[in-house]
Amino acid sequence: MSTQDTPGLITDDDFILLPAPDPFSFAETLTYLSRSEKENLYRIADGRVTRLVVAAGESVLMEVGEQDGTLCIRSPDKVKLSAPIATALMDYVQDWFDLNRPLTPFYTQVATCPLVGPLTARYHGLRVIGSPDLFEALCWAIIGQQINLSFAYTLKERFVEAFGSSRTWENRTYWSFPTPAAVARLSPDMLTRLQFSRKKAEYIIDVADRMATGSLSKTALLAYVSHEEARRDMMKIPGVGPWTAHYVSMRCLRDPAAFPSADVGLHNAVKALTGSERKPTPAELQMHATRWQGWEAYATFYLWRSLT
């Protein structure tokens, strides 16, 4: 492989150049990714993000940087990238940063929204940063239920470093999220020891079991005729309510209209931006959301961003 096997892909064996869409802000992307010191699934340094990903069945260290509107993807520990791996890395980045979504329709639609309109200028080019791995997305959502984000990151950090796998490169350790197969074998006690609540421990092990046996999969969820159907199916899983189903729909299944309307962070953002003394009622939130129709996930993401 030397050049352009795939449209948009320019490669010279050791790196991939991926033209970023317009608008897209790599700086905003890195800012979002940097929001917790406890994040251990990737490392950000020198304007680049590095993480382990599974590509073509292989665990690969991937580094993403940007220059003049072009993303540069490479594997620091590999000189040559095989064609399947190069393709997989490119697909991963496109999914992770939602690069294939035309953003202008969103900006046009919310231009008149007093809440989200100004945010589209402030965070111009920010896209919904995703969780391409369904198991990771579900676990993260369940972990984050009804606890503060700081504690949620602590729990995730412990979970990943207890049951995930890692690789060390140039004196830095990179972690991959635990696999469903590994987590399905755990007993709830092994998670309560990390200070998971008993219920969350049971939920996560059950989700792992469903994914390990194949009764739950991203492919199957994406195959539903509508995202609403996929969410209905997810909500049959114990521990998965409307908030979690919409969250996963937004971050993993990529429904731009997913709307975790019960989200406390969303409520706090609306409260702050309206200068209100209290959080919005469901009816008040719905009033705002009428301007976001079809783009609720993006509106929510921008509102979350406004909190930091």
Next chain:
DNA sequence: AACCAGGCTGCTA
């Protein structure tokens, strides 16, 4: 030191 946190379940009426 009370109140809050990127909710969900299961019991009541």
Next chain:
DNA sequence: TAGCAGCATGGT
């Protein structure tokens, strides 16, 4: 079907 208490534990 709707409303609500209980949960479980760290942060601020």
